[in-house]
Each structure stands twice: as C-alpha cells, then as structure tokens.
Amino acid sequence: MTLLCAPVRDEAIQKLEAITDPVQLLRGIFRVLGLMKMDMVNYTIQSFRPYLQEHSIQYEQAKFQELLDKQPSLLDYTTKWLTKAATDITTPCPSSPESPSSSRSVACSLPNGAGNNSEPLSPTMVLYQGYLNLLLWDPENEEFPETLLMDRTRLQEMAFQLHQLTVLASVLLVARSFSGEILFSSSEFVDRLKCITKALTEEFISRPEETMLSVSEQVSQEIHQGLKDMGLTTLSSENTASLLGQLQNITKKENCIRSIVDQRIRLFLKCCLLHGMQESLLHFPGGLILIERELAELGWKFLNLMHHNQQVFGPYYAEILKNIIHPAQAQETDVEHN
Template sequence: MPLNRERPASTSSGNDQGSDVESSSEGRDNLTSGSDQECSRDSFTSDSSSKHCTPSSSPPKTLTMDEVIDCARDLSNLSLAHEIAVNPSFHLERNSLPHNSLWKLVRDTVHKAFWDILESELNDDPPEYGQAITLLGEIRETLLSFLNPGANRMRTQIMEVLDMDLIQQQADNDAVDIHGLAAYVITTMEKLCAPIREEDIRKLRENTSNIVTMFREIFRVLDLMKADIVDHEIRNLRLVLHSGGTAVEYERATFQDVLDKMPSALDHTTTWIKSALELLLTNIAPEQTEGQGKEQKVIPGPFQILNTAFLTILRWDYNVAQLPETLMADEVRLREIQQKLQQCQVVNEVLLIVYNTIGGPIQGLPSLSDRLKRMTSVLLDGMHNHNFNLDEALQGVSAQICCELNKTLTERSYTSLTPELQAILKGQICSITQKTNPIRTLVEDRVQHFFKAVISDPKPQLKIEQVPAGLTAIKPELTSIAAKFIALINYNRIVYGPFYADIIKKLIFRSSSPAADPPQDTAQEAVPFN
C-alpha cells in the first residue's frame, strides 16, 4: 500500500499496543555499537559523506503553506510506516459511531431516506431506475478497484455486463433486469472476496426476495471487502518494511525530510537528552589529575547519556512535558508500558508489606501469594483513569487482604489477625500513596536499577530474567514489560541513532572544558555502566 497523502479513516492497533518488534544487534549502531569506553572523540568529530550518518538541519526559515502541508504528509506517512513496522496487530477498522451520538442519528436518518427513495422508485408503476442505476455504477467502480492490473478478462466482463449506457437504455424501455444484475454482482464478489467473506456471500444469495435489502447488504459486504484488501496490503507492506532494513531507512529519511523543512523538529529531543546529560554530570564526581592535584571534569559517554534518557521515559510526566519528537509515534505504547509498570509496582509494594508484617504463618504458600496478587491487581485495575480514587482502592485492597489472611490463618490453625494488627496493615498499605514511603521508594529504585541493567547490557534477553530481590512476585509481568520496552527503544536507536549522535556530540563539546579542544580522553574515560 503506497504511503500517500491519505491514511485510513479509522485504524485500530488492537488491545495489545505494545510492540512485538524483536531486539536486533543493529540497535547497537550509531550510539548503540559497543560500549562508551569504545566511543572515541574522533567518532564525534570526523565528517561523513553518508546522509544517514550525519543528519542535517536547515537554517531557521518561515514555512510556506505548501511546506507545512508537506511536513504534515511526511509525519503522517512516518507515523503510518512506523505503526505497520512495529505493531503486528495494526489493521483497518471500520468507523463505528457511538450508539446514541448525534452523528450516528444523522447518518442513519440519511441512509434510511436514501433506501426509502430507492424502494419507492422500484415499486412505482412503471418502476423508476434512477437510484438503482446510480448504485450499480458505484458497485461497478468498486469491483474494478479490487482487480489486479493484469486481470484484463474480468475487467472487460464487468464493463460489458455493467455497461451503464446500455442499462440506462434498458431502463428507458422498462426492460432492465435488476435481479439478474444483482446476481451477477454477487457472483463477481464471490470470485474476488477473501475466504473469510464466503459466509457473507452465501447469505446474500439466500436473501434475494427484497431487492432494496439485497442492495444494502451488497454495499455492506463490499465495505468489508475493501477493509480486507487494505489489511492484505498492510501485511504485504510490513514484509517489505521488515526486509533489508527498509523500514529503518524509510523512517530515517522521512524524518530527515521533515527536519530539512522544519529545523525545530528536534527541539524536544534535544531538551530531553540535555536533561539526561545534566543529571549524569550532577551525579559524577570530578577526578583528581595525578601529580597535580587538579580536578578534571568527567564527561559521560554517549551510550550512557542515551540510556539515562531512555530511563526517564519510564517516569515521564505527560501532563508536564511533551515527549521527544523521535518517540511520539510510540506514545500510546510507552504510556501503556508506564501504566502497567506502575500498577505492578503498587501490587509488589502491597505484597511486601503483607509478608513483612505477618511473617512466618503465611510463608511458603505460593497459592496464597497468587491469590493476593490477583486480588490486588483486579482492585487496582484502571488506576490511571482520571476518576480512579487510589486511596479508596487501597482501602478496599487492605480489607480484602485481611479477610483472605484470616481465612488462611484459620485453616492453618493460627490465630486470626487482631484488630490492632489489621489496622497497622491497612495503614501501611494505604500509606504507599506517599512518595516518601520507604517500601515504595525501595521498589521504585530496584525497578529502575533493573531497567538500567537491561538497557545497558549488549544482550538484554539474559538480563531480563535476572529480576532483583524483592521483585520476584511480579517477575512475569516485569519481564514482559521490559521485553516490550527494550524492543521499542532498540528499534528507536536504529532509526534515530544518527540524530542522537549529532545532538550528543554538540552537548558534550559544550559541556567540556572551555578550551578550544575538548580533553583528548574525555570520551574514552566515560563512566562505565553499572
């Protein structure tokens, strides 16, 4: 399917917005190749004749209306290509208006009026065929649009049978066979449809008594066939995009076209990377120069800077700042990853509090742990909705947990929880809404260290399984989230690595010594990954 100026009116990415893109060793190119210790200063100063290795931006200028339209088209195509490449569930979905909406009422009213007019014309004596001929013309064009370029025989047959001039002459002489033409249309649809539509075609054949109803159903099935063809083209295009790095080259080149027209297209990305660099510089102590007692400023390596920037996305506040331009196509997926991660963290915090408070009597009971985890997850479902009250939800969680604990303790011949202990347990669970809560801080820090280790490792698949102590209760969820996050950012590295390299090069040189040349070993002495 060509990436033209228009995209489908309505698309669906399925319930699973996360990406199934596999991590690739190519993701280590251009800032992802090797470690920071292997990144020399020369790699940031040498010129390159490759367009993809040295992204460029034009001087600021005023955009014309045509350039604005071109940028909008490029961004739309970029977003569509990215969605097809990273989301295997991406498909065309028919527009479905809300049941009680004004738009649906207007549409249904107009459609009913049209079909009522058609029925009235066909029931006249003699019948009027104006509306019916118009419908046949639309049907003919739709059938022709389904044909491959080489299907000349069927094209000729459709043009001969649905010859509008001949049909008009037959209508003028009250000799047109509407039922016969409709039957031919259904037969042709059967030849062109996907196997999934065979049942719809069979029902069309069985309901030929009312010509108006039959025409309405023909158009309904034709709409489904249009969607099937688009989905088929999307699948074919996905294969093309995945072969030989086509998707990467297309996205990178398209973004460069946007950057050429609109140099500010990397402003948010620059701010994002700059913040990561400043964070690292704040946490890195200066080194003492041997024999001189002088402090030398240590500049983090580019790989470390970019990893730190990606880590901030897990805690990104979408209400305060806009995502970097290079990540906007994945905003829905990144939001979902962040929300699932936060919910898992709360579940883990609740379980840690329970087991630390109750202790021995409930240790070694995996079935109890699974029940408590499942119960807590259900009660916290939707915790990121605007109307969700987390305090009330945690009160409900603590009440249910106390009931489940009392039941288990009784079954194991232990004393039930005292009212005082239940109050302590409920208070501790409800207190995790506070940012300074020690259990919350512990879990969040360990999650961050886990993701940092996964992002920094050349083989993240191995690190994903090494969940830190205290997070084992959410290991399945955590590994799944980490795999999706790594797949997204590794693909992002491949596409936008040259742009990141250009930004980091400028930021590093600006942050280094005010001398004309930066220190010779600046990049080589970058702080290694932990």
C-alpha cells in the first residue's frame, strides 16, 4: 500500500502500522483503500480532462445535430430569443429611465455604442445581448432557448446571485453614505455587514418588504455599534430614521440606487463577454468596489458558461442571425469564432 498510494496518504499508512487489533486494522485498511480508489478516480479524470475538453464541443454538436435532424423545429425558441435580443438593441432608447430589470435598459447601456441605431448591428453583439437577457428570464416562461436548456438551472442560480448582489451593493452604498469612509475602511466591519446582509436577503424576492425591514434594523445597529467602537460620533435619531427609510426604499424597483447598481452590474457582465475578464476587472464599475470579489466570481462563471455555449452552438446562431439581421446592417463579425 505504501508503494501504491499517493504521498498524501503516507500518514494514514503509518497510522495503520501502529494498530495491533486485527479488526481495527482491517477497518483501517479498507478505509484507506477506499481513499486510494478515490485518488485513482480523481487522477484518471484529471488525466482525461484535456481530451474531454478538446472533444466535448464536437460531441455536443453531433448530439444536438442528431436531435435537430429528427425535430427540425428544435430551434424555434432559440430563434425567438435571438430575435428579441436584436429588437432590444435596435429599438431606440427611451428618454425616461426604465425598470432596472428591463432588457432595454441593459441594451441602452451597452459599450461601443450598442443600442444606438447609427451603429451597424453586430451578430456577436446580438448574441451577447441574448445571453444577458437570460439573467432576466421569467421563470414562468417555458419558451427557453433549446441551445441553453441544459444550462437553465445554472443560469437561474446566476440570476439569483445577480439580484442578491444588486441588493447587497445598494445596501452597502446607502450604509456608507451615512457612516462615512472611516468605518468602511475597516475590512472586518464591511465583511460582517456583507455576511449579515447576504443572510437576511435570501428571501428578498418572495418577501422584499419584510426582508428589508430586518436588513435596515440590523444594518443600523451595526453602524451604531461600529461608530461607537471606533470612538466616532453615532448617528442622530434623525439620521437613523433617514437611514432606515432609504434602506427600506431599496425594495422598490425604481429606486435610483438599486437601478444604477443593477445597470452597472449588467454592464460589467457585458464587458466580460466583449473584452474578457482581465480587462473588465481593470475598468471595474465605480460604486461596486465593495462587491468586487463577489461580482468577479459571478463574472467568471457567467463568462465560462456562455463562452462554452458559443463554441458549441456558434454555427447555429450564425445561421439564425443571418435571417434576423439585414445583410446591409450586419457587421462582418463571425459569431462562431468570437
């Protein structure tokens, strides 16, 4: 066993040598053998990973093509999804602000002038707008793109995380405006406030008013205690009431802070798709620095998932977009190779 096991199991093998009871020794041997078996499985998977990654795209394409051959209408919902994305970009931006959950508000805030009719429409930009729209998807809408059905659960989880980050960042911005930079310069205080807010906003979607009532009271207490511990002047009763009111006002979708935060988060995700993660982090949106770690984690997950989807289904998207985008309007951008 010493010769066959991984170095990480050497300590477990040495402990076996010290066991004198035959029953306990056999139990220990079987336990270590189970660990060695798991080590071998992990090693095998790790060895095959490059091969699997190399061939997974071709495999998924082949399987999807088999389904498409049997069911020619399999891309109907995908076509509808991309058509809406193109409409979101080409429709003139409204003069009045929209709800932060509106796909039009996202399209109007895209970089590189997307959403402006004077710019030629890029197939890649339409696809990326479609990807962002998935984070706004109504759970009741069953017309989900066929090419993304396998990823629907993960996208729903990301949508929830995005919503939670929007509320979290809004709470932190309001709290900082009342407590000042000195208190928020303490990473320990900020992390504690994040932890409390995340825990309390788990049910924000189903119970927004009750949730924000609890959040506002707890945040107010934390700020009061934090200022007191640092020897700073605590908030007056008037400022405390104003703090509570502004925090509870975050429940409204038209809340200006929540709206701006939501748009900046989605703009960051769009930039991740367009320019990659590294460049997007170099130009991180102002006001969101307090959730940089959490937003970067979400960005990586979203980028990796969408990039893989684009590699697999790029040829199908390109064919659909040829019929959606007028040839004279489309830029010479190949969806398949972005």
